[in-house]
Amino acid sequence: SQKIEQNSEALNIQEGKTATLTCNYTNYSPAYLQWYRQDPGRGPVFLLLIRENEKEKRKERLKVTFDTTLKQSLFHITASQPADSATYLCALAGGNQFYFGTGTSLTVIP
Amino acid sequence: NAGVTQTPKFRILKIGQSMTLQCAQDMNHNYMYWYRQDPGMGLKLIYYSVGAGITDKGEVPNGYNVSRSTTEDFPLRLELAAPSQTSVYFCASSYAGPPSSPLHFGNGTRLTVT
Numbered sequence: 001s002q003k004i005e006q007n008s009e010a011l012n013i014q015e016g017k018t019a020t021l022t023c024n025y026t027n028y029s030p031a032y033l034q035w036y037r038q039d040p041g042r043g044p045v046f047l048l049l050i051r052e053n054e055k056e057k058r059k060e061r062l063k064v065t066f067d068t069t070l071k072q073s074l075f076h077i078t079a080s081q082p083a084d085s086a087t088y089l090c091a092l093a094g095g096n097q098f099y100f101g102t103g104t105s106l107t108v109i110p
Numbered sequence: 111n112a113g114v115t116q117t118p119k120f121r122i123l124k125i126g127q128s129m130t131l132q133c134a135q136d137m138n139h140n141y142m143y144w145y146r147q148d149p150g151m152g153l154k155l156i157y158y159s160v161g162a163g164i165t166d167k168g169e170v171p172n173g174y175n176v177s178r179s180t181t182e183d184f185p186l187r188l189e190l191a192a193p194s195q196t197s198v199y200f201c202a203s204s205y206a207g208p209p210s211s212p213l214h215f216g217n218g219t220r221l222t223v224t
Contacts, residue, residue, distance in 0.1 A: 031209050032209040036213075041218075043215030043217045043218055044153075044200075044215050046213060049212060089152070089153070091213075093208030093210075095208070096166065096207055097158070098143075098155070098208055100152045101152055102151065
């Protein structure tokens with residue numbers, strides 16, 4: 001099965017700075033990678049999907065990169081805001097399943 | 111659209127009891143999934159369904175059962191609850207299957223087995 005690793009340490013950044021979260025995977029290379037946001041007591045919410053032939057994808061203040069050589073995706077939040085504080089999960093597909101990382105907890109300090 | 115609705119939100123079970131976690135979606139999605147989320151462990155797939163009448167095991171199916179008699183509903187049954195089943199359970203759905211179709215999650219059922 002796919003093994004996915006995300007920053008195990010919580011990430012604290014100052015408001016207005018760029019947050020960068022890492023997702024590393026082993027085994028086979030997926031064709032797609034997804035990022036989700038999860039708030040306490042809530043289910044994950046889909047944010048972005050990137051295909052293996054897309055090196056970078058943007059949505060408003062979010063940017064995702066996908067490096068199939070390094071087997072890594074980076075998730076950036078620019079001009080971060082306290083409302084961006086949440087846990088962010090990456091997910092890869094294998095067969096009929098999605099495999100999720102353990103998530104990175106982000107806190108944006110005003 | 112309500113999206114994915116899970117009931118109950120919280121439940122405490124005694125060891126050996128049984129219960130059914132309910133999941134319903136109103137998006138006409140074909141695929142439905144049950145995950146459990148434990149601290150530091152990420153989401154693990156229990157069972158999934160690609161359509162009414164079709165179910166299959168995920169990574170951690172032991173101690174659980176599912177059925178899919180309609181497109182909308184995908185209940186998860188716990189028989190003989192054990193403390194190891196203490197977790198937060200999430201139901202999700204998607205229009206198409208992996209790898210590209212995003213998942214829509216409910217807000218979870220927090221289950222404690224004592």
